[in-house]
Amino acid sequence: MSLALAVASVPSRTAPHTRAHACETCAARRLSICGAMEDQDLGRLAVIRAPQTVAPGQTFLEEGEPATHFFNIIEGAVKVYKLMADGRRQITGFLFAGDLLGLAFNESYTYSAEAITTVRICRFARRPLERLLDEFPKMEKRLLAMASNELAAAQAQMMVLGRKTAHERVASFLLSLAEREARLGEDGQSVHLPMTRTDIADYLGLTTETASRVFTSLKKRSYITLENGGRVRLTDRDELEELASGLE
Amino acid sequence: MSLALAVASVPSRTAPHTRAHACETCAARRLSICGAMEDQDLGRLAVIRAPQTVAPGQTFLEEGEPATHFFNIIEGAVKVYKLMADGRRQITGFLFAGDLLGLAFNESYTYSAEAITTVRICRFARRPLERLLDEFPKMEKRLLAMASNELAAAQAQMMVLGRKTAHERVASFLLSLAEREARLGEDGQSVHLPMTRTDIADYLGLTTETASRVFTSLKKRSYITLENGGRVRLTDRDELEELASGLE
DNA sequence: CGGGACTTTGAGCAAATTCAACCATTGTGG
DNA sequence: CCACAATGGTTGAATTTGCTCAAAGTCCCG
Numbered sequence: 001m002s003l004a005l006a007v008a009s010v011p012s013r014t015a016p017h018t019r020a021h022a023c024e025t026c027a028a029r030r031l032s033i034c035g036a037m038e039d040q041d042l043g044r045l046a047v048i049r050a051p052q053t054v055a056p057g058q059t060f061l062e063e064g065e066p067a068t069h070f071f072n073i074i075e076g077a078v079k080v081y082k083l084m085a086d087g088r089r090q091i092t093g094f095l096f097a098g099d100l101l102g103l104a105f106n107e108s109y110t111y112s113a114e115a116i117t118t119v120r121i122c123r124f125a126r127r128p129l130e131r132l133l134d135e136f137p138k139m140e141k142r143l144l145a146m147a148s149n150e151l152a153a154a155q156a157q158m159m160v161l162g163r164k165t166a167h168e169r170v171a172s173f174l175l176s177l178a179e180r181e182a183r184l185g186e187d188g189q190s191v192h193l194p195m196t197r198t199d200i201a202d203y204l205g206l207t208t209e210t211a212s213r214v215f216t217s218l219k220k221r222s223y224i225t226l227e228n229g230g231r232v233r234l235t236d237r238d239e240l241e242e243l244a245s246g247l248e
Numbered sequence: 249m250s251l252a253l254a255v256a257s258v259p260s261r262t263a264p265h266t267r268a269h270a271c272e273t274c275a276a277r278r279l280s281i282c283g284a285m286e287d288q289d290l291g292r293l294a295v296i297r298a299p300q301t302v303a304p305g306q307t308f309l310e311e312g313e314p315a316t317h318f319f320n321i322i323e324g325a326v327k328v329y330k331l332m333a334d335g336r337r338q339i340t341g342f343l344f345a346g347d348l349l350g351l352a353f354n355e356s357y358t359y360s361a362e363a364i365t366t367v368r369i370c371r372f373a374r375r376p377l378e379r380l381l382d383e384f385p386k387m388e389k390r391l392l393a394m395a396s397n398e399l400a401a402a403q404a405q406m407m408v409l410g411r412k413t414a415h416e417r418v419a420s421f422l423l424s425l426a427e428r429e430a431r432l433g434e435d436g437q438s439v440h441l442p443m444t445r446t447d448i449a450d451y452l453g454l455t456t457e458t459a460s461r462v463f464t465s466l467k468k469r470s471y472i473t474l475e476n477g478g479r480v481r482l483t484d485r486d487e488l489e490e491l492a493s494g495l496e
Numbered sequence: 497c498g499g500g501a502c503t504t505t506g507a508g509c510a511a512a513t514t515c516a517a518c519c520a521t522t523g524t525g526g
Numbered sequence: 527c528c529a530c531a532a533t534g535g536t537t538g539a540a541t542t543t544g545c546t547c548a549a550a551g552t553c554c555c556g
Contacts, residue, residue: 082403082404082406082407084407084411084412084493084494085493085494085495086494086495088411088412088494089411090406090407090410090411092403092406092407103396103399104396104400105392105393105396105397106396106397106400110400110403110404111403134385137382137385137388140385140388140389140392141388143392144353144388144391144392144395145353147392147395147396147399148351148352148353148354148395149353149354150399151351151395151398151399151402152352152354152358154399154402154403154406155330155340155341155358155359155402156330156358157406158330158338158340158402158405158406158409159330159332159338159340161406161409161410161453162338162409162450162451162452162453163332163336163337163338163453164332165511165512166511166512196533196534196535197534197535197536198534198535202410203410204410205409205410205411206512206513207512207513207514208534208535208536209512209513209514209515209535209536209537210511210512210513212535212536212537213512213536213537215535215536216536216537245332245333246332246333246334246336247333247334413543413544414543414544444501444502444503445502445503445504446502446503454544454545455544455545455546456502456503456504457503457504457505457544457545457546458543458544458545460502460503460504460505461504461505461544463503463504464503464504464505
């Protein structure tokens with residue numbers, strides 16, 4: 001349907017190719033750098049992208065490997081992490097639709113990335129994308145803005161890891177997920193938790209046991225309710241906010 | 249001396265102004281976004297900058313205030329931090345010559361900044377600088393590269409805060425400072441520590457007492473030697489590296 | 497030489513970890 | 527259809543790392 005439109009904007013020498021979704025109708029478009037492109041230019045992006053699907057548990061980006069590609073997450077949940085030699089793991093972020101991955105101006109990736117759910121991504125080779133960025137300064141600006149937001153989020157996470165108690169960490173985590181869902185137009189009352197307790201613990205600098213204990217404790221206090229499908233209902237948002245900011 | 253050169257490159261309608269240092273001879277130039285500008289364009293930068301000096305202990309950027317300016321650190325040491333309501337503090341970074349501050353595409357600053365030593369900074373109003381970035385894509389690229397490096401550093405710090413022991417944290421901290429000095433051409437054997445133990449503790453998610461105990465312990469093991477002038481000699485770099493990476 | 501800021505050291509304590517066992521859910525092969 | 531293995535989650539008891547509280551010690555700098 002919108003294929004004709006897409007093909008029309010692709011330079012004629014480019015071979016036509018089938019794809020699962022066109023950029024025009026991509027749900028992640030407005031969330032990511034692609035949103036900075038006008039409809040008529042989207043074809044330029046389409047020809048350099050490689051859509052692919054990643055199965056749960058699959059690592060599709062490994063720390064230390066040459067940083068040859070950028071990834072744009074279209075759908076699903078991803079964990080990004082660093083490992084120490086003895087196996088200690090720090091998850092530095094959970095990524096969802098619209099998030100970028102591989103934004104490294106280093107030679108190698110400085111982290112690994114693993115799919116939590118089934119994930120659809122758009123893969124871009126670095127060089128072509130960088131050339132495109134030169135042509136579309138708006139997209140580069142968008143990239144800078146996203147990097148800047150990531151940086152602010154990273155600093156907030158440093159506060160969580162360096163200064164907050166276990167309860168405060170979990171409350172902060174749940175609220176930031178809820179905030180994200182709210183930004184995307186969900187109700188924000190119930191939050192999807194596709195990751196395991198161990199993942200959450202590795203994100204919050206805790207052990208699995210402690211993370212589990214805190215969830216139990218928050219349930220007992222009726223701040224949250226665990227629903228099926230890996231969802232958590234934030235039944236007392238105010239108390240969670242207070243807890244997260246250390247006021248009780 | 250180089251003043252004439254500077255004035256020559258300034259558009260003629262601009263009022264001449266005296267300044268402490270010209271961009272051309274600025275030691276921080278090559279370290280920062282200014283390094284992305286050609287000599288002949290430096291005047292464009294010079295007219296929108298406001299050089300100023302900040303005394304030790306002075307807070308020159310406050311979390312929550314409207315983000316109206318960027319800052320470029322020319323000389324000295326700065327701590328960047330976030331506070332919780334009850335006074336808990338997380339220092340998210342120590343900044344030195346060449347580092348940028350205020351790279352926030354948010355409305356308000358998300359952190360405060362305080363001078364540790366006497367600090368010389370160049371202050372830029374956001375709007376004019378953003379217009380300049382539009383004209384000089386090289387500078388914007390440089391900014392993006394710097395943001396990307398900051399992001400990688402922030403993720404490394406999450407590993408430190410989330411998963412490393414007190415000893416590993418201090419070792420990692422000393423080594424990253426040494427690495428920085430090495431990049432700038434110092435020998436890297438001895439590291440300048442202009443910040444207090446409390447600052448270090450607030451950066452590493454520890455208490456002052458623990459930070460102090462770890463320093464004592466590293467001294468006893470002869471991994472480090474405290475020299476006067478707030479310098480630390482890394483007497484056993486190998487052991488420190490092993491310690492920092494959790495191998496012992 | 498005195499005072500303030502910073503640092504070090506000690507003793508007791510507590511939050512979170514470690515180690516261990518058990519429970520729940522799900523998918524698989526006999 | 528069910529036993530059972532695998533994965534993830536929960537709970538308990540003992541331990542430990544780093545924190546809290548307290549008191550000296552040191553270093554500047556006026």
